[in-house]
Amino acid sequence: MAAELTPVExxxxxxxxxxxxxxxxxxxxxxxxxxxxxxxxxxxRRLGPGAVPYPDPDHAGTRARVLFVLSHPGAAAPDTRFLSLGNPDSSAWLCLQHCLRTGLPLDAITHWNAVPFPIRGKTPSDSEKRQGAPWLRRLVDLLPDLDIVCLLGAPARDAWPLAFPTTSRYRVIIGPSPGPPRINHRGVKEELAATFDEAAAAWRARVG
Known part of the structure; x- marks a missing residue:
């Protein structure tokens, strides 16, 4: 039997x-x-199992205190079938490093996509964001301990008010997408780091 690894390992x-x-x-x-x-x-949507990526069981799942909302399933998702900081792509790795740097534990966080299903183009259309919004609300309904929501990128920012048109009880933090090409623009990496700093500080304040 293979030896167990820690989540980070x-x-x-x-x-x-x-x-x-x-x-x-x-x-x-x-x-x-x-x-x-x-x-x-x-x-x-008449897709096979795993076409909408699954949560990483090394993350918090329904026990999450912090939810990161991203755009849509990335290039690695069809191979791993997970929405995970363990996926072999630069966005996941960058977010993992920020969690480690700020002390935001993996068992406090979970992830979701503003458009949870595969999209037709390179970025989600307005129609796809509208179709994804009800699923975002249903996901949030599964997270009774949720306190903090981080919206990373324009699709996440657009989808949140579609899912929650009135004020919600959550602390909402807005940041840039961790993926290319946006992350390579001047100042965006620093903006993303500040977003994780704010999320980790808010999490520590909530848990004491």
């Missing part, structure tokens, strides 16, 4: 058994409701 090792271990845990109570939601979205 698993992100630093390209081992197929790491993904197998994660997939074997998708029934666990903290992720199973989100897995069911992802499968429901996929079924309604």
């Amino acid at each position: 698993s992100y630093e090792n390209d081992k197929s058994w790491v993904l197998d271990r994660k997939r074997a845990r998708l029934h666990e109570p903290h992720v199973a409701p989100v897995v069911a939601l992802a499968d429901r979205i996929a079924a309604e």
Whole structure:
């Protein structure tokens, strides 16, 4: 039997058994409701299981205090079938490094996409964002301990008021997308770092 890795170690090792271990845990109570939601979205859009990425069981799932909302499934998602900081792409790695730097624990956070299903173009259309918004609200309904929402990028900023047209009880923090090409613009990396600083500070204030 392969030795267990810590969440951070698993992100630093390209081992197929790491993904197998994660997939074997998708029934666990903290992720199973989100897995069911992802499968429901996929079924309604006539997509196969995993086309809407699953939550990483090494993250908080329904126990999340902090939710990061991104744009749409990235290039790595079809291969791993996870929305995870362990995915082999630059956006995930950058966000992981900021979590480690700020002390924001992986078991306090979860992720979702403003448009949770695969999109037709390079960026989500207005129609796709409208279609994604009800699913964002249903995801939030599964997170009873949620305090802080980080909207990373324009699609997330656009989708949030569609999902919550009136004031919500959550602390909402707005930041840039961690993905290219936006992240390569002048000052954007610093803006993203400040977003994680604010999220970690807010989380520490809430948990004491």
